[in-house]
Amino acid sequence: MTIQWFPGHMTRAKRQIQDKLKLIDVVFELIDARLPQSSRNPMIDEIVGPKPRLVLLNKADLADPEANAKWLGWFRSFGLEALAIDANSGSGVKEIPGRTKALLSDKIERQIAKGMKPRAPRVLIVGIPNVGKSTLINKLAGRSAAITGDRPGVTKGQQWIRAGGDLELLDTPGILWPKFEDLEVGFKLAATGAIKEQVLPIEEVACHTLRWLAAEYGGALSERYGLSDIPPSLPDVAAAAAVLEEIGRKRGCLAGGGHIDYEKAAGVLLRDLRSGKLGRITLESPIV
Ligand code: G4P
Structure with missing residues (x-):
């Protein structure tokens, strides 16, 4: 993986994610628990806007447990729901559907009030390269097969993956870019292997x-x-x-x-x- 450090890339990534936002109910923002700040895209708030969001501190198994707790508190202090997970082993992953439903409770209640049967929340996973997006999709999906998306409001050919009957995931995650102008951030991302060693x-x-x-x-x-x-x-x-x-x-x-x-x-x-x-x-x- 090479990282292309130019603004055009960022603009394209932002547009692609914003197109997908129309299809989904909630965003899972995947970040690296070892670098919860540097592994985020600084434009994430602007990109996601008011769409409900669950912040997932992945690779929590490699991160300092005390720091994980501090970071969770930090995100929550900004009103963002956050969970520490290990997508490889699945630790913490079981909590995701419940937290997602809690985030969407207003919407779900409105659907019930209208006599509608609430459908499985539709999810887009976003994050920088190597943060564990594919690993998480596979872990959430388990053995369940991908379901095709020829349904109202869904782009033709868009694949959805059913995750344990509780969630529907867009099969292609949104790729974000870290804040690459800051050399200090670059060193940290290189240290954890998020960017290739050849870059620095x-x-x-x-x-x-x-x-x-x-x-x-x-x-x-x-x-x-x-x-x-x-x-x-x-x-x-x-x-x-x-x-x-x-x-x-x-x-x-x-x-x-x-x-x-x-x-x-x-x-x-x-x-x-x-x-x-x-x-x-x-x-x-x-x-x-
Ligand atoms: P991406 O789709 O966001 O690009 O990431 P991907 O799932 O491919 O995961 C990148 C690497 O991170 C993989 O290692 C994967 O096993 C590892 N990984 C993902 N989630 C976790 C986690 O919660 N804990 C730990 N310890 N590792 C995790 P890999 O295939 O060996 O790739 P690499 O390390 O050689 O880059």
Whole structure:
């Protein structure tokens, strides 16, 4: 996956999502629980408008449980319903249909008052690449087959997927783009694997990540790599590079002449971070 960093892309994505909004009752905004701010599209409120929305902090299994709770509170403080889930294992996913119905309760009550039988809520899943949209669709759908959409108000050929009889999902999720102008956001997205390593130099990604890890998860770093205590504040990239060098030395990441291969050391650190070997880590805190 390459990310095309140009505004035309954003405008097209926005238009495509807004076309689909006409077909659905509720949006599931999927974000990465390790990066609840940076993995969002900054235009999301404008794109979704007043359509009911459920924020899903996916990959919560890899994120810090305390931070998950803080972030859920943060979203709720803005009036957004939010849930922490793990689309891979399915943890938290069972709660989604109930929360969706609660979000749509006014609409459902109106339908009942008119003597109508409420239909299954129609859902569009949106999120940045790699956040877990397909995994969630598959998990929600289980074994149920896709149903075709030749019905009133539905674009011909649009596929719907029935999820446990409780929801109808549009089969193609809406793809959003993160706020790519901000380099700090780019480093975090690269650290979690949301954007390809080729986009940013891996050693720089590792050094920026180390500065955050030293401040918040220094113990986990020392333990994993057998390092002596790491100062919580690595004042600059050079200080972080010294820690990366130490990790490289401990892990035998050597280049010619006994020098440390920083690229290899960065690979070790980022693989450990993404696979959860460093523990459950969240790379940003809510700004309160
Ligand atoms: P997308 O449609 O939004 O692009 O994402 P997709 O479902 O393809 O998921 C991207 C990767 O994230 C997949 O890993 C998937 O298994 C993983 N993933 C999705 N949800 C969760 C979750 O809740 N927890 C964890 N731990 N992982 C999750 P992959 O196929 O191995 O791809 P990659 O990691 O090699 O990119």
